[in-house]
Amino acid sequence: MEALDPVAQAGWWAEALGWRESYRDEEEVDIDAPDGSLRLVFVPVPQLPPGPSRLHLDLASRDLDHQRSQVSRLLGAGARRADIGQGDVPWEVLADPEGMLFCVLEPRPVYAGTGAVAAVVLQAADPESLADFWSAATGWQRSDTELVALRSPSGGPFLELSPVSSSASGSGHRLHLDVRPRPGCPQDDEVARLRALGAAPLDVGQGDVPWVVLSDPEGNPFCVLSTPA
Numbered sequence: 310m311e312a313l314d315p316v317a318q319a320g321w322w323a324e325a326l327g328w329r330e331s332y333r334d335e336e337e338v339d340i341d342a343p344d345g346s347l348r349l350v351f352v353p354v355p356q357l358p359p360g361p362s363r364l365h366l367d368l369a370s371r372d373l374d375h376q377r378s379q380v381s382r383l384l385g386a387g388a389r390r391a392d393i394g395q396g397d398v399p400w401e402v403l404a405d406p407e408g409m410l411f412c413v414l415e416p417r418p419v420y421a422g423t424g425a426v427a428a429v430v431l432q433a434a435d436p437e438s439l440a441d442f443w444s445a446a447t448g449w450q451r452s453d454t455e456l457v458a459l460r461s462p463s464g465g466p467f468l469e470l471s472p473v474s475s476s477a478s479g480s481g482h483r484l485h486l487d488v489r490p491r492p493g494c495p496q497d498d499e500v501a502r503l504r505a506l507g508a509a510p511l512d513v514g515q516g517d518v519p520w521v522v523l524s525d526p527e528g529n530p531f532c533v534l535s536t537p538a
Contacts, residue, residue, distance in 0.1 A: 346465025436470035
């Protein structure tokens with residue numbers, strides 16, 4: 310997640326989700342889910358990109374009282390309500406202190422056991438095709454939610470593909486996915502595999518960095534991290 314103040318943003322989200330800070334240096338601040346299923350990495354930028362991001366977080370709730378208390382707590386901590394034309398829906402759309410949109414969902418049985426984050430939601434012109442790409446890229450399996458969805462075999466949040474027309478999709482990329490090579494797989498081999506699946510190289514001005522920036526078949530940027538030790 311791009312941030313004007315990564316330390317403050319990481320602290321806000323750690324408190325919002327009940328997560329813990331796991332790493333900090335001048336380039337990033339990381340917070341981790343208690344079960345290790347997801348990590349949020351906050352990186353500094355001089356200015357935020359215009360327009361809403363094509364990727365956002367959905368937060369889970371246990372019941373309606375829990376949803377209401379979460380919304381009240383987050384508003385008290387500096388979030389604000391956001392109107393993106395959602396109309397009369399059972400979930401609440403909020404923005405964090407730097408304007409990053411997210412949703413607090415009403416209770417849904419399918420999200421029981423995901424932890425604080427129910428889903429990472431990516432807008433897609435063709436959800437089925439994009440799900441095929443991301444399933445092959447990650448090894449995550451198709452799952453049943455209200456949207457086309459994937460989930461790690463080990464559990465955790467869903468990756469959901471939300472249908473949207475190209476004219477209505479968000480234009481920003483404040484939030485993007487990072488993937489890491491499978492154990493024993495060199496980064497170059499993983500990049501070659503992802504390109505064979507339909508990813509393309511992307512220059513976002515990253516310069517000489519140890520990760521590789523690609524875009525998925527619908528142009529969403531993501532990073533392939535260096536080979537794990």
